[in-house]
Amino acid sequence: MLLKTFGWSFGVTAVGLAAAAFFWGWEAFALVAILSILEISLSFDNAVVNAGVLKKMNAFWQKIFLTIGILIAVFGMRLVFPVVIVAITAKVGPIDAVQLAMDNPDRYEQLVTDAHPAIAAYGGMFLLMIFLDFIFDEREHKWLAWLERPLSRLGRVDGLSVCIALIVLLVSAMTIATAAHQHGGMHADKSGTVMLSGIAGLITYLIVGGLSSHFENKLEEEDEREHEAEEAAKRAGKDPSAVGLAGKAAFFMFLYLEVLDASFSFDGVIGAFAITNHIFWMALGLGIGAMYVRSLTVYLVRQGTLDDYVYLEHGAHYAIGALAAILLITIKYEINEVVTGLVGVLLIASSFWSSVRRNRAIEANGGEDGGGADGGGKKSEVTSGV
Secondary structure, three states: OHHHHHHHHHHHHHHHHHHHHHHHOHHHHHHHHHHHHHHHHHOHHHHHHHHHHHOOEOHHHHHHHHHHHHHHHHHHHHHHHHHHHHHHHHOOOHHHHHHHHHHOHHHHHHHHHHHHHHHHHHHHHHHHHHHHHHHOOOOOOOOOHHHHHHHHHHOOOOOHHHHHHHHHHHHHHHOHHHHEEOHHHOEEOOHHHHHHHHHHHHHHHHHHHHHHHHHHHHHHHHHHHHHHHHHHHHHOOOOHHHOOEOHHHHHHHHHHHHHHHHHHHHHHHHHHOOOOOOHHHHHHHHHHHHHHHHHHHHHHHHHOOOOOOOOHHHHHHHHHHHHHHHHHHOOOOOOOHHHHHHHHHHHHHHHHHHHHHHHHHHHHOOOEOOOHHHOOOOEOOOOOOO
């Protein structure tokens, strides 16, 4: 089962890492591996959400999502989108950006370095909004309760995350951006560029979030209709589990999943710029990660189980927050890419270990949550098979 589900992902990983080492050396190998781990970790909750929605669709639409959907996810978001970002910020065409990266890497590095303040401001604001909306949201489980409890209470203030993001952007533009790092060790005043790009990143987040909410509302309407269909099937003496969403309902669900995947993809793609500006390394790392998202989705659907590591999502969002801060800092200061990648990996690994300890404690208490890292002290059932 494991090899059948993850076989393609293992194969793509082996080929991608081998290609990185063969063409660019061991530094590329290490950074592609870090990018892959980061993308997999940040997209883990994406796979869980996908599985929860996908299991409601019939076999035809499941196959559509897992074939056409993954092509859009891998080639559209993970491969094309980074090139588009570089092309826009460096003011060259997408094809010219790729050609430049292959034929004249020194000139490409110069253009990307000079455009980095705009990329960092755009990505930093987008990632910061993801982190703030998560940390201000009231959640059942709390990983760092001493921090998350007071912040969740503050989150009741409408528009607080947008307000804080704009304050951070304003401070960054007035301080860090006034002496932004440029090619050749030079510095330039990029405050106007940083403000404009940061606002663009904030607008992008609001648009993507709005689309996700729109399709989520559509999905809730179709869920109600599905429930009515199941009740009708029961009254008719039919198997209600055989009722699967199709037609318009499944199409809305497909669109919702694609928009949702795009929103999840943004953090991985933009976070990758904090680790490397190399288009091909980025494409390999993000492509490998996207394959595992598909495999995890298939695995969760086929097994009929969902994730029980409740703090993993927290760790992923703290990693997103760390990447946002690092991106803004790199407007002026250089930070080693390996350090940047390891920060995210360590945060996610810590949250995973906390989840494992929590599950062991619950099992030892006979299925009761004794408090654990979230300090909730709530009773909860341990999901078997996760």
